[in-house]
Amino acid sequence: MELENLLDPRLIIVTGKGGVGKSTVAASLALAAAGTGRRTCLVEVEGRQTFSRLFSTQTWDFSEREFRPGLWGLSVDADASLREYLEMFYGARRLSRIVTNSSAVEFATTAAPGIKDVLLIGKVKEVERRRDPDGRFHYDLIVLDAPPTGRIVNFLRAPDATTELVNIGPIRDQAQSVIDMLLDPQRTNVHLVTLLEEMPVQETIDSARALDEVGVTLGPVVVNRVLSPRFDDTTRKAFEGLDVAATQRVVAKADVELTDQGAEALLRIGTLHLHRLELQERMRGILSRRLRLPLLELPYLWDEHFGADELAHLAEVVEESL
Template identity: 65%
Template sequence: MQAADLLDPRVLFVTGKGGVGKSTAAAAVALAGARSGRRTCLVEVEGRQTMSRLFETQPWDFDEREFRPDLFGMSIDPEASLTEYLEMFYGARRLSKLVVGSTAVEFATTAAPGIKDVLLIGKVKELERRRDPDGRFHYDLVVVDAPPTGRIVNFLRAPDATTELVNVGPIRNQAQSLVDMVLDPERTHLQLVTLLEEMPVEETVQSVGALRELGVTVGPLLVNRVLQPKGDDSVQKLLAAGLDGGELTTMLNGAGLPVSDDTVADLLARGERHAHRIALQERMREQLVRRSEVPMLELPFLSTRAFGEAEVGRLAEEIAEVVT
C-alpha cells in the first residue's frame, strides 16, 4: 500500500487522538475525493456539527444534501437509523415511529452500548451499498468522521460483538454484513490522523496494533500540521549549532540590517524554538515509520487565525497531488 492508494476503498473511517484535527482531515479527504471526480458522502456520527461550521452550511441531519459539487453531507444518529432499518427490512413505518418515540432506543443503547454503534455503521453500509437504477453505486466514496482512537476499536467491533450475542435471524445477518464490510480491505480502510508529537505518535502506534489485531486495514497515516523548515540548509545548520547574539548581530549588520539587542534576543529565541520543533518532528517521523510500518501522507501546518473552508481546500489540494 502507498499513500497514493488513499482513496481506493469505498469507505474511509477517519479517526485520531482528540486535538489532532481528525475532523478537518476527514473534510479535506472528502473534498479531495469529490474534486477527483468521485461522488462522495461525508458523514458525521457524533452530532457535533463540525462540518456545517467548517463549510458554513445549514446544520446537518439524517438527510443527505449536496453542499458542494459531487460532495454530499449528513449526520447519522441511532434513532433515525433504527427508524430506517425497521422500515427497510420490516416495512413497519408505524411501528418504527412508535418504537423511536418511546424509551426503547434509549433503554437499548444504555443496556447494550454497542447497539448504537451497530446502527451507525449500518447506515454507513447502506450508503456504501446503495445503487442507482442503472446498477452503478450511488456513491464512489464514503468518508466517516469517526469517534476518536480511544473509542474506535469498540466502535468497529460492535457488529462482531452483536453476532456473538445473536446467533440467528435478520439482526444477526445484518450484523455479519457489517463485519464483512469493515474487514474487507477492498471496501474499507481506517485512516489514522496524528501529529508529529510524542503523545499523538504513541497513541497512533498503539492504535495501529489494536486495529490490525481486529483485522481492519489501516490506510496511509494522515500526519497533520507538519511545520516546514524556514530558510535553506545553511540556515538550519546555524540554528542547530546554536548561534550566539554577537554572531547574529554581525551577520545582520553585514547584510545591511542594523538591529537592537532586544531584536537579536527575540530572533534567537524564535530560531531555537523552530529548530527544536523541526528536530522533534524528525524524531517522531522516524518513530512512526519504524513502529507503525504504514505509509504516511503529510499535511502542512497552516498559519491562520481561523480554520474554515479555504484552509480545508488547501489541505485537499495537498491530498489530491498525492492520490491523482
C-alpha cells in the first residue's frame, strides 16, 4: 500500500508500543478522513476516555455521537456488546439485562479470555457492516484505537480461538465473520505507530512479524514525534567547531550576552539535537530496510498543552501525504 491509499480500507486498526502516541495517531487519521469527506467513526475499546479528553467532549459511551462534522465517536465495552449481541441474535432483552447484571462477562472472560475481545471486535464489525436504507454503508471508514502491541496479537487472534472452541451456532458464525473482516485487505489494514528510537523501532519490527503470522495486512508505519533538522550542513559544521568562547562571540553579534554557564548549556542543547537527528536517521533506515513498508512521518509538536488544535495540525499533515 502506498501513502495515497492510506484511508482506502473500511477499517484501520492502530496499534503501537505504549507511549508512542497511538491514540493521538488514531485521532489524527480519523480527523484527516473526515476532512476528505469520508463519513468516519473513531472507536476506542480500552475504556480510557482518551478521545473525550483530547477533543474536550462529553464522556464517550456505547452510543455513537457526531462530535465533529463527519466524525463520530464510540466507546465499546464488553458488557454493552454482550447485551446487544443477545438482543440481536436471541431477541432476549430481559435476559440480556439479567446476564450482564450478573457479571456473566467477567465469568466468561475468566473461562475463555478471548471472549471479551471477540465481543469488542464483534461490535466493530457490526459498525463496519452497517448499511443505510439506500443500501450504502453507514460509515466510509472506521478507525480503531486498538490495544498496544504487547496485546494486539492475542486481541486479533481471539475470534480464531473462539471458532476452535465453538463448532456451531451464532457465536461461531459471529467469530468467523470477524475473521473474514480482519483478513480481508480491502476491508482491514493494521497500522503500527512508532518513534525513531531503538526500543520502539525494535518492538515495531517484532510486532510486524507477529502480525504477518496472524494474516492481517499491514499498512504504512506511522512514525510519530519526528524532530525537524534545525541546522543545514553548513551550520552543522560551524556548530561542531564551537567552544564556549566562540559561542559567546557568535551570540554577541546579536547583542546577546551569555555567561560561560549559558554558553555551555546552549552547546549541550545543540549537541543533543544533533545526536537525536543522527539517531532518527539511523532508526529510519532500519525501519525501511527491515519492514519495507511506507513511512508516514508526523512532526514533533512543541506545544505545552496537546489538544484539538494540535490534532488538527497532525490531521493536515496526514491529508497532505495522501
